[in-house]
Amino acid sequence: AQSVTQLGSHVSVSEGALVLLRCNYSSSVPPYLFWYVQYPNQGLQLLLKYTSAATLVKGINGFEAEFKKSETSFHLTKPSAHMSDAAEYFCAVTSDSNYQLIWGAGTKLIIKP
Amino acid sequence: KAGVTQTPRYLIKTRGQQVTLSCSPISGHRSVSWYQQTPGQGLQFLFEYFSETQRNKGNFPGRFSGRQFSNSRSEMNVSTLELGDSALYLCASSVLGGETQYFGPGTRLLVL
Numbered sequence: 422a423q424s425v426t427q428l429g430s431h432v433s434v435s436e437g438a439l440v441l442l443r444c445n446y447s448s449s450v451p452p453y454l455f456w457y458v459q460y461p462n463q464g465l466q467l468l469l470k471y472t473s474a475a476t477l478v479k480g481i482n483g484f485e486a487e488f489k490k491s492e493t494s495f496h497l498t499k500p501s502a503h504m505s506d507a508a509e510y511f512c513a514v515t516s517d518s519n520y521q522l523i524w525g526a527g528t529k530l531i532i533k534p
Numbered sequence: 535k536a537g538v539t540q541t542p543r544y545l546i547k548t549r550g551q552q553v554t555l556s557c558s559p560i561s562g563h564r565s566v567s568w569y570q571q572t573p574g575q576g577l578q579f580l581f582e583y584f585s586e587t588q589r590n591k592g593n594f595p596g597r598f599s600g601r602q603f604s605n606s607r608s609e610m611n612v613s614t615l616e617l618g619d620s621a622l623y624l625c626a627s628s629v630l631g632g633e634t635q636y637f638g639p640g641t642r643l644l645v646l
Contacts, residue, residue, distance in 0.1 A: 464639045522635060524579070
């Protein structure tokens, strides 16, 4: 069965530094892969979505993610962190067998001034 | 289009009571999923409704139930509330399910 692993429950970077949040899926290539962001006391907001059209996907707020089939990864990056990026980030993939999304545990991004 | 709306936004109940939460999906979306989010357990899938039928179910006790109406609006009910049910309950809608889900702001439930 498909599963999603996000490495690091907390990631801390300095403002202006590169942001790298890791996501790996477990089995066959899922139809879709997603990154969502959750700001404090809010619902989840879609950052970007991979649909096999291109391996590098650009999202909102300067984020992008690269799909690497050989590494079963879909890591999220941003060249320069901003204080407003502090939030929790979730990776999700579509299940192979039904219509569910399979979610990672989330990574809290902390931005140091 | 209006986004996903959830009511109420905040709720305080006592142990043993029951609660009903409401979710109105984006117009045209037929799939509604519910999630429970807590600091300890993270985001956990409760169930998904599609065209008034429960299509998927997570690993929660029978005290948690839901339904979907013909206009795709959904409700979830928790009976005999326990302290551990304190959480943020999130609703998400999508056109068919399994593709992009759009989330509401959530209902924060506190059980005393």
